[in-house]
Amino acid sequence: MELKKLQNGSDIRGVAVDGVEGESVTLTKEAVYALARGFVAYLRKKYGKEELRIAIGHDSRISAKELKESIMQGLVDEGVQVCDCGLASTPSMFMSTVFEEFKEDGAIMITASHLPYNRNGMKFFDKDGGLNKEDIKSLITFGEQESFINKENGSVEIKDLLSVYSAFLRELIKKEVNHPNTYDKPLSGMKILVDAGNGAGGFYVDKVLQPLGADTSGSQFLEPDGMFPNHIPNPEDAKAMQSICDAVKTNHSDLGIIFDTDVDRSSAVDKYGHEISRNAIVALAAALVCEEHPGTTIVTDSVTSDELHDFLENVLQVKHLRFKRGYKNVINEAVRLNKEGIDSQLAIETSGHAALKENYFLDDGAYLATKIVIKAAKMHLEGHSLDELIKELKHPLEEKELRFKITCEDFGSYGDKVLEELKVYAEKHGEFMLAPVNHEGLRFSxxxxxxxxxxxxxxxxxxxILPCNIESNTENGCKEIAKHLYAFLKNYKELDLQAMEEFIKE
Incomplete structure (x- = not known):
């Protein structure tokens, strides 16, 4: 069984159901069964004990139930005490290893984030957090060996994790807003709209916001539906963001919150219907953090704008480290900095993945949303609104993303060659000004x-693929920059440059 092909960084991903032409099922019942047993072997080696408790949950995908049954069978066959959490969020699954009511040794979340309905996957947690890329490789090795104990005396218990998790978030809001007249209803008088995209995030309305007094009318797509009939549950998706922006304006809400499918990402919308996403969600999260931790280091992915860098360093006066794409990359870098004695309170991607040191460096969309709600409630009591926190954040006039497919088999080496030779080319062409620090790819001004x-x-x-992000503060500036880059890239026959050529000709 070739489980290695299912690894996607620190996740497992694959096609789980038929229905899309040319995409045959790869995430089979047999595969997830073996991966579940491999996870047990991994945990037994790490913790040095045979008896284990493992929680399992899933988002709204149509393949979740069938996959969960196979995964639970694998765990039971290994003698594991299984906690079936049903519909859950990815962050809540990690918290099952923390909450006193659960205290699991590990957790599995069945999800493929915002990918199409036919995909699914698995995310794994132990008590130290989400497993890293190398951990997944080890787990897969155990799963492929199929050398299991076969204790066959496991059990399954159904428990309501989301209610415990929601209570944790509610208590956080009450404690932080801490208004003497409305302590138990700190969101009274506020209208907060949620767009769950038919993923797993609908619980935030009836289990968190409403019990605290918020008016949530106008909230949309709260019912779990793995076909995602309204829009992709993705804060980076233009249609999704436009939908919630329109809803906030139509319903005259004070705040909008949007989640991805498994609620490990979120973004916001201010009372004017302006989206707070990508660079703006990084700015807002940093503004919340720096109030308690002035001068901290904010670790972001590599595609953040120059305007955001200026806002972080010169307005908020925190340190900004652009690192690599990938939520585990930015999290691991923030953890590394802290171990070296450099305070880093926030690791965040423009995608909406945000992990705070105060919350186990767990990328948790509902926790970020809760931090935003707390600040919005405090400002509402003072007659102010959330948008004021990032009013000095500027935005580029233009932005463009292009993606160039590498058509040769050894695409990794070919991509390295392109980047290495571009660096040499740039040294001979004065229009390219290489950034002093490049943790990922090459950034030019x-x-x-x-x-x-x-x-x-x-x-x-x-x-x-070679992704290319371009921003400019001049009309048609992105096209001008693309032309300079095209003069170099056109010599590489294994690059599909059709998108760039069409953009230049527009």
């Missing part, structure tokens, strides 16, 4: 005569 902005060319984390 361009002056006013050559596009007035920047571009970042990097390798995709997993796919045979």
């Amino acid at each position: 361009f002056d006013k005569e050559h596009g007035n902005g920047w571009c970042l060319l990097r390798k995709s984390l997993h796919d045979p």
Whole structure:
């Protein structure tokens, strides 16, 4: 059984159901059964004990039930005491290893985040957090060996994790808002709208906001539906963001919150219907953190804007470290900094993945939403609104993302070659000004005569693609920068540059 092909960084991903032409099922019942048993072997080796408790949960995907049955069978066959949490969020599954009511040794979340309905996957947690890429490799090795104990005396218990998790969030809001007249109803007088995208995030309305007094009318797509009939549950998706922005304006809400499918990502919308996503959600999260931790280091992914960098360093006066794409990459870098004595309270991607040191460095969309709600409630009591926190954040005039497919088989080496030779090329062409620090790919600045902005060319984390992000503060500046880059890239026959060529000709 080739389980290695299912690894996607620190996750397991694959096609779980038929229905899309050309995409055959790869995440089979047999595969997840073996992966579950491999996880047990991994935990037994790490903790040095035979008796284990493992929680399992899932989002709204249509393949969740069938996969869960196979995973639970694998765990039971290993003698594990299984806690079936049913519909859950990815972050809540980690918290099952923390909460006194659970105290699990490990947890499995069945999810493929915002990917299409036919996909699914698995995320794994132990008491130290989400498993890393190397941990998943080890788990897969155990699963492929199929050398299991076969104790066959496991059991399954059904428990309501989301209610315990929601109570944790409610208590946090009450404690932090801490208004003497409305302690138990700190959100009274506020209208907060949630868009769950038919994923697992609908609980935030009836289990968190409403019990605290919020008016949640106008909230949309709260019912779990794994076909995602309204829009992709993804804060980066333009249609999804437009939908919640329109809903906030129509319902005259004070705040909008949008989650991805498994609620490990979130973004917001202010009372004017303006989206707080991508660079803006990074700015807002940093503004919340720096109040208690002035001067801390904010670790972000590599595609953040120059305007955000200026806002973080010169307005909030925190330190900004651009690192690599991938939520585990930014989290691990923040953890590393703290171990070295450099305070880093926030690791966040423009995708909406945000992990705070105060919350186990867990990328938790509902926790970030809760921090936003707390601040919004405090400002509401003072007659202010959330948008004021990031009013000095500027935005580029133009932005463009292009993705170039690498058509040769050894795409990793070919991508490395392109980047290495681009660096040499840039040294001979003065319009390219290489950023002093590049943790991922190559980032160049361009002056006013050559596009007035920047571009970042990097390798995709997993796919045979070179993504290219461009921003400019001049009309048609992105096109000008693209032309400079195209003059170099056109010589590489294994790159599909059709998207760039069409963009330049527009």
